[in-house]
Amino acid sequence: MLLRSKTNSDDQSxxxxxxxxxxxxxxxxxxxxxxxxxxLLVSDLTLSFVCLFLALSLRYGHIAHHxxxxxxxxxxxxxxxxxxxIGFYKGVARGFLDTVMGRVAQLFFILLVIYEIIIYLNPxxxxxxxxxxxxxxxxxxxxxxxxxxxxxxxxxxRSHEQSRPSDSSARDNIVIYxxxxxxxxxxxxxxxxxxxxxxxxxxxDKQLIGAYLLGKKIYAAHSIETVIKKYDVAQVFLAMPSVSxxxxxxxxxxxxxxxxxxxxxxSLEDLVDGKxxxxxxxxxxxxxxxxxxxxQPDTRLLQKNITGKCVLVTGAGGSIGSELCRQVLKNxxxxxxLYELSEYALYSIHQELxxxxxxxTHYQDAAIIAVIGNVTNxxxxxxxxxxxxxxxxxxxxxYKHVPLVEFNPFEGVINNTKGTYHCARAAIRAGVATFxxxxxxxxxxxxxxxxxxxxxxxxxxQALSQTYKEESQTCISMVRFGNVLGSSGSVVxxxxxxxxxxxxxxxxxxxxxRYFMTIPEASNLVIQAGAMARGGEVFVxxxxxxVKIVDLARRMIxxxxxxxxxxxxxxxxxxxxxxxxxxxxxxxxELIIGDDNIEPTYHPLIMQAMEHSYPLDELEAIxxxxxxxxxxxxxxxxxxxxxxxxxxxxxxxxx
Numbered sequence: 001m002l003l004r005s006k007t008n009s010d011d012q013s014x015x016x017x018x019x020x021x022x023x024x025x026x027x028x029x030x031x032x033x034x035x036x037x038x039x040l041l042v043s044d045l046t047l048s049f050v051c052l053f054l055a056l057s058l059r060y061g062h063i064a065h066h067x068x069x070x071x072x073x074x075x076x077x078x079x080x081x082x083x084x085x086i087g088f089y090k091g092v093a094r095g096f097l098d099t100v101m102g103r104v105a106q107l108f109f110i111l112l113v114i115y116e117i118i119i120y121l122n123p124x125x126x127x128x129x130x131x132x133x134x135x136x137x138x139x140x141x142x143x144x145x146x147x148x149x150x151x152x153x154x155x156x157x158r159s160h161e162q163s164r165p166s167d168s169s170a171r172d173n174i175v176i177y178x179x180x181x182x183x184x185x186x187x188x189x190x191x192x193x194x195x196x197x198x199x200x201x202x203x204x205d206k207q208l209i210g211a212y213l214l215g216k217k218i219y220a221a222h223s224i225e226t227v228i229k230k231y232d233v234a235q236v237f238l239a240m241p242s243v244s245x246x247x248x249x250x251x252x253x254x255x256x257x258x259x260x261x262x263x264x265x266x267s268l269e270d271l272v273d274g275k276x277x278x279x280x281x282x283x284x285x286x287x288x289x290x291x292x293x294x295x296q297p298d299t300r301l302l303q304k305n306i307t308g309k310c311v312l313v314t315g316a317g318g319s320i321g322s323e324l325c326r327q328v329l330k331n332x333x334x335x336x337x338l339y340e341l342s343e344y345a346l347y348s349i350h351q352e353l354x355x356x357x358x359x360x361t362h363y364q365d366a367a368i369i370a371v372i373g374n375v376t377n378x379x380x381x382x383x384x385x386x387x388x389x390x391x392x393x394x395x396x397x398x399y400k401h402v403p404l405v406e407f408n409p410f411e412g413v414i415n416n417t418k419g420t421y422h423c424a425r426a427a428i429r430a431g432v433a434t435f436x437x438x439x440x441x442x443x444x445x446x447x448x449x450x451x452x453x454x455x456x457x458x459x460x461x462q463a464l465s466q467t468y469k470e471e472s473q474t475c476i477s478m479v480r481f482g483n484v485l486g487s488s489g490s491v492v493x494x495x496x497x498x499x500x501x502x503x504x505x506x507x508x509x510x511x512x513x514r515y516f517m518t519i520p521e522a523s524n525l526v527i528q529a530g531a532m533a534r535g536g537e538v539f540v541x542x543x544x545x546x547v548k549i550v551d552l553a554r555r556m557i558x559x560x561x562x563x564x565x566x567x568x569x570x571x572x573x574x575x576x577x578x579x580x581x582x583x584x585x586x587x588x589x590e591l592i593i594g595d596d597n598i599e600p601t602y603h604p605l606i607m608q609a610m611e612h613s614y615p616l617d618e619l620e621a622i623x624x625x626x627x628x629x630x631x632x633x634x635x636x637x638x639x640x641x642x643x644x645x646x647x648x649x650x651x652x653x654x655x
Contacts (some may be wrong), residue, residue: 037089041080047142048076055135059128071127075115079139082107101144108136171197172234175227177251179203179211179218182265183239187214199231221251225258235261252559259563259573298603301528303331305392305434310335312390314375314423315397317345319484320438322352323523324394329353331527335367337388339375341397346370375419378426385430392434393427394526395420398454400440405450406583409638410630416453418623421460428464428474436530437461439480439538441515445648448585452642452649456619458538459645463616465536477533479526480609481541482515495553499560504575505553512550512587515543529606536613540598542605550576614645 031039052075083089086107088100115132172195176183179201190196201218203209208218219227227233236255238248248264255262305311311328315321316338322345328336336353340346350370357363369388373380375397385393398416399405405412420437427435439458442451458478465476483491491514498505522541529539557564557574565572581587599608622641629637642649 040089041084043146044083044143045076045080047146048079048139051138051142052076052131052135054138055131056127058134059131075127075132075135078114079108079111079136082111100147101140104140104143108140112136171195173231174198174235174237175224175231175233176201176216176237176239177203177221177224178239178265179205179208179213180239182241184213186237186239186265187216196235199233200227202227221254224255228258228260233260235263238262238264241265256558259558262559297524298528301531301603302327302524304531306331306333306527308332308334309391310337310389311392311394312337312339312385312388313394313396314339315395315438316340316370317342317349318396318398319519320523320526321394321396322349323519324396324526325349325353326356327520327523327527328394329356329363329366329368332362333366335369335388335390337369337371337384337390339371339373339381339384339397341372341374343372346372375423376414378422381423381426382429385426385432390427390430390432392436392530393423393432394436394438394530395423396438397423398438398457400450402442402448402450402585403582405453406448409449409635410626410633412449413453413456413626413638414630416450417456417460418626420457421464421619421623424461424464424474424476427476428468428472431472432474434530434533435461435474435476436526436533437476437478438526439478441480441482441543443480445650446642446646447650448583449639449642452646455646455649456642458611459614460616460619460623462536462538462611462613463619466613467616469535475533475535477530477535477537477539479529479539479541481517481522481525482543484517484519484522491549491552492556495556499557499562499574502574504577505557506577506579507550507553508579508581508585509587510550510578511548512581512585513546513548515546516552517541517543525603525605528603532601532603532606538609538611539601540607540609542607612647619645 049072052072083104086103088104112132115136116129119127119129119132174190174196176186176198180203183201183203187198190198198216201213201216202221202224203218204221206220209220211218224236228236238251240248240251252262306328311333313321313324313328313336316325317340321340325336325338338346338350338353340349347370350368353368357366357368371384373384375381375395384390397419399408399412405416424435424437437457440451440454442448443455443458444451446452446455458480461476461478468474495505525541529541532539553576554564557576560574562573563569563571565575599610601608622645626638639649639651
């Protein structure tokens with residue numbers, strides 16, 4: 001009982017002391033800037049006098065009384081005057097950086113020369129030549145330490161304020177993975193953070209193990225689990241901006257048995273481009289946990305159909321279309337026309353591109369034009385293409401959500417197939433040099449209407465290319481790829497939202513697999529593939545290895561710092577539930593129709609599929625009937641056409 005009373009008394013005394021310090025700190029920080037600067041000047045002047053007397057005492061072995069007070073005052077004041085002139089007192093004391101002392105060192109070296117010259121000329125009678133050296137050295141050390149003490153006290157006060165029980169959000173303990181320059185800069189950036197408290201480093205370099213960086217111990221990477229338990233770590237920050245995806249994936253796999261949030265420092269390219277600061281962190285890129293390697297784009301191919309040319313993008317407000325617009329603008333076209341049916345989507349991408357143009361001077365020569373229009377309106381497209389002298393057209397406009405198109409089949413075929421037909425015809429009539437259709441892996445042996453309409457769109461492009469090859473200058477090609485991360489309808493944003501809300505993650509089937517690629521990479525490869533075309537090619541992008549959606553869900557749960565709730569782990573946080581395959585959905589997606597009709601190109605991620613085609617007149621006969629059949633809603637007729645023209649089309653999903 002006595003011990004408990006003593007402890008409570010000590011705690012109350014400690015809290016009272018902290019409250020007293022807090023009041024002093026609040027009062028000092030609330031003073032006008034001029035008053036705070038005056039306080040620092042007076043305290044530094046006092047320190048200067050103390051250091052001067054110490055220098056004289058060290059030189060003589062006793063306090064010197066024979067030197068004139070005027071001379072002492074001049075000697076002590078001269079450094080303060082120099083500090084004021086170099087702007088030392090314009091800085092904020094709590095934001096003091098060690099680099100500032102470099103300028104102070106240069107100033108003191110100049111002052112040392114001045115002192116020695118004055119002593120040599122003998123105006124400072126009785127002052128030995130060694131005194132200025134001792135004095136300036138002591139003052140430099142005292143000045144530096146005084147600023148460090150001020151910064152540390154204010155930091156601790158702020159930490160105390162943030163850690164009060166009344167504060168709704170306590171700081172998370174953080175481990176920084178990577179004790180290099182980026183890790184050091186990251187700790188500097190997080191020193192005054194309201195949310196994070198760095199407790200240690202971990203690193204793979206054996207020579208660094210056991211050392212300290214900015215006061216934080218560096219542990220071996222293999223002992224990270226022990227470090228996390230020891231310090232009750234909430235998050236791991238990866239501070240390795242230059243490491244490869246493969247290495248980063250190994251590190252993430254190493255943490256797979258620990259339910260902990262993982263944040264990532266942006267790449268060196270992003271840091272150099274000024275997109276983020278070194279203290280900015282982001283969630284781990286989901287591409288880091290997929291078995292996929294990227295390849296640096298071929299600049300020559302990127303620029304071939306864009307730089308200095310007039311470009312039009314249909315579906316400019318969509319996921320792929322909007323990224324194509326960004327990539328086109330980066331490659332400095334003469335003119336960029338945004339063609340989009342949705343007014344809001346068109347407005348959004350137009351405003352974004354104008355903001356990019358204002359930010360980057362080398363984008364400002366391009367004219368950015370927004371046009372509301374439907375791809376089925378061939379005459380309007382022709383007018384736009386001829387008016388703006390379009391040389392390259394990327395056709396990204398499409399209805400792509402499988403269940404929606406399944407319930408609206410005629411809208412899907414009119415927009416996706418007939419729209420492509422009219423768009424390509426308008427391009428041929430207007431003499432557009434390059435036409436590129438954005439296709440999908442769902443066009444291969446489709447089990448849904450959306451995939452069938454996209455394969456029909458490919459067939460239309462193939463037929464037009466073959467028919468007008470001799471008399472037209474338009475080079476028509478198609479680019480086929482799988483799911484893109486982050487697009488509308490993609491599972492990644494859906495899973496992210498479900499995890500944030502603490503709801504179960506919904507997966508259609510435990511065996512469903514998909515290919516994945518980022519939107520920027522897909523858009524990059526589309527542009528490069530279009531530049532490789534000679535006419536009529538179906539290009540297929542290398543999507544890497546297919547990924548089980550349920551495995552992706554588990555990885556996302558883990559990277560969010562949660563545990564998967566299963567029968568074996570009933571105390572987990574997030575459950576995975578299976579809802580069954582949606583109408584028209586396949587378990588597995590394919591990129592080529594046959595196993596032996598694929599050829600490589602000189603680009604490692606772009607292949608060419610040798611697909612069967614049909615004469616244009618047969619396809620046109622079908623397209624001419626679509627409008628009448630739509631009025632009758634004759635879906636059996638439509639699906640019969642798919643069975644005739646689309647290889648492998650099946651009405652129902654085969655599990």
